[in-house]
Amino acid sequence: MGAPDGERLGPYHLLSTLGAGGFGEVHLALDPEGRTVAVKILHPHVAADATALARLAREVETMRLVQGPHVAEVLDASLEGAHPYLVTRYVQGRPLSAVVAADGPVGGGDLVRLARGLAEALAAVHAAGVVHRDLKPANVILTDGGPVVIDFGIACALDSASVTVSGAVLGTPGYLAPEVLEGTGAGEEADLFSFGATLAYAATGRHPYGMGPPSAVGYRVVHHDPDLEGVPGWLEPLLQECLRRDPPARPSAAELLDRLGAAGPAVHAVIPRSRPPSSAATEVHDAAGARELGTREPGRARESVRAQEAAGTRGATGAQEAARAHRATLAREAADVQDTALHEAVAGGTVQELSTREWRPGRRPAPGRPSAEEARERRRAVLHRRWVIGTGLLVSLAAATAREPLPEVSLLLLTTYGLATLVDGGIALFARRNRSRAVVDLACGAGAVALWAVLGTFFSTLTLALALGTVVFVLVAILMAS
Structure with missing residues (x-):
């Protein structure tokens, strides 16, 4: 030991x-x-x-x-x-x-x-x-x-x-x-x-x-x-x-x-670095096919080479047609090994020439996909609606609870919320960027007053106080948990 x-x-x-x-x-x-x-x-x-x-x-x-x-x-x-x-x-x-x-x-x-x-x-x-x-x-x-x-x-x-x-x-x-x-x-x-x-x-x-x-x-x-x-x-x-x-x-x-x-x-010559990036993927495919043909089916590989040599004697046009046919044959024969060749190339660090599309300012996004700025605006609008509606519900409940014992407090809450929504809606209209935001502000202000009147008419002060306490407790618990 x-x-x-x-x-x-x-x-x-x-x-x-x-x-x-x-x-x-x-x-x-x-x-x-x-x-x-x-x-x-x-x-x-x-x-x-x-x-x-x-x-x-x-x-x-x-x-x-x-x-x-x-x-x-x-x-x-x-x-x-x-x-x-x-x-x-x-x-x-x-x-x-x-x-x-x-x-x-x-x-x-x-x-x-x-x-x-x-x-x-x-x-x-x-x-x-x-x-x-x-x-x-x-x-x-x-x-x-x-x-x-x-x-x-x-x-x-x-x-x-x-x-x-x-x-x-x-x-x-x-x-x-x-x-x-x-x-x-x-x-x-x-x-x-x-x-x-x-x-x-x-x-x-x-x-x-x-x-x-x-x-x-x-x-x-x-x-x-x-x-x-x-x-x-x-x-x-x-x-x-x-x-x-x-x-x-x-x-x-x-x-x-x-x-x-x-x-x-x-080993690393799967993708020649001297070739342009646009042909890198094709070279991986062709190299994999040539390697597979040379190792598993040497006879077929020799036939392909002889076809290329014969094509070179028939002139430029015939050579191009034969080359296209040869590449198509290699592509079909190498389909089952393309993934393996790509994996080896990635593991060996040789796929650096493969180009990827990079986002640049001014470039249009893909069809049907919002841009980054549009996505941010939509997110802001969702958060604004949730905040205004949630605040309106809480203010209405608090104002209805204080309606009988503290009418001044009830009026102050409604007035403050109403002025805040009016100011926010006015800024949105003045900027002329988001008219729907102004509509949401005005609707929430009016809805808060209507809800205050309904709650104060049909529910007692004790019931409203218990509901308000429950809501506040839940909100505090959520904040502490987050």
């Missing part, structure tokens, strides 16, 4: 528990300068292995050399005492495993950024001479700035007999390279295998070697091919190379990063 929250562990003040893994329990903490850090307290069975701790102590200084925006740097470590711990940069985000489980596979531009970020992280780790050994979706944190890899080097440093027996290293065999499962060693190539498996899970939402008992999954890793169905075409060849059983046949992290940098523009 780690130290409980609220206590101090060395110079660090533990705030809350973030989670637990195969090697330890992670706490959010404050360093002596008040900055947030992540403190990983090693599990007792790990802390009890002197050989593993000695190896980790030797590796910590090397691990502290790893720097980069996509790695959680090791800041400090204390491997002595009752609670050995490591301190890393605190990364605020969600694990890739939780994101895929909740939101589904990662696609479009998000997948490109994830692939590049993981490749950059492995390149930084390997450049420092460190092997991650435990790269998996749970050790990839997705943040606003891209993916961040955590726990690099810990699994490799803590690989010893007692720790392995506890199951800490073989926690997720579907993401460990075959040579790791067979016990023949783990180098940088093992991280590339884990990279391919992690990215395959992100792109498809499925574990590339399935689920089940660890022994069954490990057997499939060693003897079967991964499940890459649903991986985008630009990414599948890279993952196939990374998931090769022969370690030397896998690319290095630097080679992978170079290839991803070259593949990125092809």
Whole structure:
């Protein structure tokens, strides 16, 4: 068990528990300068292995050399005492495993950024001479700035007999390279295998070697091919190379990063930025159709290309007709993939050229739809009617209640309301903007006097007082509630 929250562990003040893994329990903490850090307290069975701790102590200084925006740097470590711990940069985000489980596979531009970020992280780790050994979706944190890899080097440093027996290293065999499962060693190539498996899970939402008992999954890793169905075409060849059983046949992290940098523009070329905005949607449609025809029906795609070449030999008029026919064919064939292409383009941030109609002063609104100024005037008129009518009802009831005991007050209320409506109606008539407002004011003034006379004639003062008190109570309750 780690130290409980609220206590101090060395110079660090533990705030809350973030989670637990195969090697330890992670706490959010404050360093002596008040900055947030992540403190990983090693599990007792790990802390009890002197050989593993000695190896980790030797590796910590090397691990502290790893720097980069996509790695959680090791800041400090204390491997002595009752609670050995490591301190890393605190990364605020969600694990890739939780994101895929909740939101589904990662696609479009998000997948490109994830692939590049993981490749950059492995390149930084390997450049420092460190092997991650435990790269998996749970050790990839997705943040606003891209993916961040955590726990690099810990699994490799803590690989010893007692720790392995506890199951800490073989926690997720579907993401460990075959040579790791067979016990023949783990180098940088093992991280590339884990990279391919992690990215395959992100792109498809499925574990590339399935689920089940660890022994069954490990057997499939060693003897079967991964499940890459649903991986985008630009990414599948890279993952196939990374998931090769022969370690030397896998690319290095630097080679992978170079290839991803070259593949990125092809992914984002769904909408060419050099084309005018008016043709952007058409280019998305045509590009999606061409891609779908080229991948699913290469024969039909070749026929379309041959049709274009033949059209070019028949002159300008014939070429235009053939081009129109070709675009119509592509549109029909690509109808089922247009939505997918648009989604990928939006996710990749490549639909910036699509123009939208912006409202500008003087532009006419759509037919049958009022302008913003007209809508505001209608709203003002509704509020005015409600205020004048409601005030008239309240004044009439109050004046009728005071008619017998306080006739002067009754007359004052009616006179004040009548003058207010006359002034407001006169302003509306003088401005010549809203004659209906003047009509409403005059009608309400006359109606208030008529209602005062009716209420005072047919109801007693006590009844009117009770009604007035009820109305006032309701109004106060409404005001307080609002």
